[in-house]
Amino acid sequence: MSILVTNYSIHKEITQEFLEIYRSIIREKMKIDPLAEKDKIKNWDMVFPTLFEKYQKYIKKTSKIAKKLQLIRELGEKYQFFISHQVIFENDKWKIVPRKKKIHQLGTIYTPSEISHFIIRWIFQLINENSYQVKVNWKIADLACGPGQFLIDWIELGSSIRLPQPLSLFGYDNDPIAIQIAALGSFPDLYIAQKDSLFDGALEQRNQFDIIVGNPPYIKSSAIDDDYWNKLKLKFKSAYHKFDLSVVFLEKSLCLLKPGGIAGFIISNKWLTSKYGMKIRDLLLSSTKILAIIDVSQISIFSNVSTYPVIIFFQKRAKIPSKQQKSDIEMKSLVRLYHIEKITDLEKILTGKIKGFSIQQHFFHFTPHHSIITNFSINEHELLSHFWNLPQDSFFFLNDPKSPYTLRKGIHTGNCKNKLIVNEIHNSEFDNLEIKPLITSRLKIERYKISWQGLWIRYNKSLIDKSKGDYGSLREPWIFEANPKICIKLFGIRIQAAIDFFRYYTNNSVILLLRKDQNPAFHTNSKKFYHLKEHSEMHSFKAIFSHIEEEFYYILGILNSNLISSYYRIMYRHTHVRGNYLQYYIKDLGKIPIILPTKHNFKIIRDIAQLTRRIVKLHESFLANRVEIEKEEKILNKKIDSLYGFNSSYLQKQID
Ligand SMILES: C[S@@+](CC[C@H](N)C(=O)[O-])C[C@H]1O[C@@H](n2cnc3c(N)ncnc32)[C@H](O)[C@@H]1O
Known part of the structure; x- marks a missing residue:
């Protein structure tokens, strides 16, 4: 008889028992037919019925419920072993091996x-x-x-x-x-x-x-x-x-x-x-x-x-x-x-x-x-609960139909990137109104700062020739021409947003945040903006800010804050990760709650707008001093925490 081995140690005792039964079956059969050993599958199939009969007798014999239960449980385990293993003949040896596919x-x-x-x-x-x-x-x-x-x-x-x-x-x-x-x-x-x-x-x-x-x-x-x-x-x-x-x-x-x-x-x-x-x-x-x-x-x-x-x-x-x-x-x-x-x-x-x-x-x-x-960790959970418990009428979501804002994606260059994007333009093209300065996430948006790196886009629909299999989308021009607007990077460890006053065009590595009323159609197509007009009282930024710019600074400060970045990360890190970076989707950015002004908080909202403006200016200045910027940001983060009623000492660590 060949040697029986198993390399499977977890169920050592069960394996041993099965081998013994297997051997005895073969021994019995060989008494009648000397070649019976070769019939490995049939012999293996008989192992469990043999064991079953044995257990059946034990269980019948015992009157103790606990003993019966224990025997049934044991037999169940052995059955699991039986169906999840098989005997194979390899290198002149019989082996008991797992049958993963079967399981x-x-x-x-x-x-x-x-x-x-x-x-x-x-x-x-x-x-x-x-x-x-x-x-x-x-x-x-x-x-x-x-x-x-x-x-x-x-x-x-x-x-x-x-x-x-x-x-x-x-x-x-x-x-x-x-x-x-x-x-x-x-x-x-x-x-x-x-x-x-x-x-x-x-x-x-x-x-x-x-x-x-x-x-x-x-x-x-x-x-x-x-x-x-x-x-x-x-x-x-x-x-x-x-x-x-x-x-x-x-x-x-x-x-x-x-x-x-x-x-x-x-x-x-x-x-x-x-x-x-x-x-x-x-x-x-x-x-x-x-x-x-x-x-x-x-x-x-x-x-x-x-x-x-x-x-x-x-x-x-x-x-x-x-x-x-x-x-x-x-x-x-x-x-x-x-x-x-x-x-x-x-x-x-x-x-x-x-x-x-x-x-x-x-x-x-x-x-x-x-x-x-x-x-989630306990801290993360605490932060989420805090957001969910914000009073319903104290905030609006950016993409709420009644929100004054809209989020859009920049130009999708599709398969026409080489035709559309240019690194340099000839003197003769300077007056061409279709050539626009282009910003991408990498070239260059940072928190609070946009810097144009000399890239251009030919904003000309006829360059995307669908009849030749071209695809891409230039989007509506107003979303780039709106002034100001906020540009948000598509990927990053945290949300990175900057305000743009220069009417830069962007590709779709940038998400744009605009006011709906910056769209020229807003003033002519009142039906489409029915909701917004009807509910324009919902947000009273106009009552506390004298200029639209300040409103944008307020939103910018909120987006770049530790609090909001942490919130987004906790909500979406399980599904939105690419490499180490989070992806920022319009639908999810749209779910960021923005606190509305009330007579209790309007001062702090104004402070946030002013501080954010100051931080933007510090970034733009040639004499930008990192220590000073960090100091101001710390104050800003504290104000935003307090606006949202959250005490978030742990947040800084999470983001750093
Ligand atoms: C994961 S096992 C669980 C067995 C047992 N409940 C336990 O926890 O140990 C799943 C069981 O589902 C049974 N099964 C699979 N498809 C079934 C079906 N359509 N109807 C009834 N049982 C099914 C299998 O035979 C197997 O015994």
Whole structure:
């Protein structure tokens, strides 16, 4: 017989046991057929049934529930090992090796008991705290129960807690062997059935369960069978883009939960921020209260696979609220966030030693594509909460339809860059009105300062000849001709903005901030600007500033401040990073809240405008003194913090 080896040390004991069984199967077979050893797959396939029979006998024999549960759990672990490994014949040796592909196709990675225990105990705590309505006839389900890890835990832990009785446990899985293991205990209130939980008729009726727990299968779109993939696409909203199967299980759980029902899952974190997770995020955000998210991605929970899981708990809302109600509820709904790096920290969460922090569920409506971002520090969280709690009528967003401002992108040179941009012009061209001085982010915008570096653009539409496949856009001329305007760099560690009085043209590495009434059409096309005109009273900068320039200085000071740069960074660093730099998108810059003048703050707003003007002048001066500029900026930052009512000693460090 060849030598049997395995290089897989994590499951040493199980490997050993499997090798022994494998050997004995071969020995038995070889008594009848000397060539039986060669039939490696058939022999391997017999290992688990042999083990199953052995366990079945043990379980039948024992009358102790705890012992039964322990044996079922053990067999479940061994089954996981069996399906995730195979025997191969290599270099004259038999080897037991992992079958990664198989695991990825089946999504069969069972949950370690530390995790399933935690999820169940957390739910028990919630019930004990009475924040969940106490009732009888509870129905608890795991829609992808495998060999029943969560259900076994429920039975085991349930005996130590007073739960309203009766309750019934339901476990479904499409793997017939896993189901047989889960059913081995023959417990009276445990119903186990082999089902495709996503399509089974009995699970079509909504609102069936009070609690749903589990570890939904993570199977990538590319690993799902084509026909099945099409069926999922037709039936589930969450089957969107390159979805993974676990998001469909989330949607199914949401349908099956009773209003007020609670779910607790360990699940990959991918859908929280990926494009494909957009639909399921929207579903969860609108129809559930997300109770807690525990980031356990730093812990290697599942050996053998690289996944980044989170534990999430949510409660289905009682009924779909109206849009206004929804936003009110979400403002009040707090999601508890935790980050842990050791599995033992789960216990500390339960005992309150690790507290995590709360974030308004509403926040996720402001994040890009409603991403559910969870990794904030306490300081960052404090800053965000502060912004969310600004009184509604104390500020406006730059891109609010009623805002007096608009943000625009500069010229898109497309594939005509060489035709449009020129480094130098001939004497004869000096009088050509179509040639304009050009500024780019690199040439040159800094905080508070623009300096033209001798670049020109031919502002002539006919140079972009679409019939020859040219593309690009010169944009409307008024956005460059407006005076003044603010130019903002597209990339940077922080927001870098400068005021322009010279009517520079810019390319699209620059975002322009303009007043809507600088557009000549504003004065003729009143219909288009209906909102602005009607609500022109909303902002009363005109009442406190004698000149439009001052208003621009005020906005410039705000944009360049530490406070606003930190806010933008915290909100968008997860999704808007290119290299080390953040990208500044119009839609997100547009969400920066600008404080409106009131009779209490108008003096400080005027101060901010004047100080910013002074800083701009200091930058322009040939005798610019860095120390003096820094001193003035410090004062400006303090004034802006105080205008926003924020005490931000830590901000400076973050930005430096
Ligand atoms: C990640 S395992 C979790 C098993 C168990 N709940 C645990 O936590 O250990 C996912 C399970 O989903 C099952 N599964 C995959 N697709 C399924 C489907 N359409 N219906 C029911 N179960 C499914 C797999 O067989 C596997 O047992």
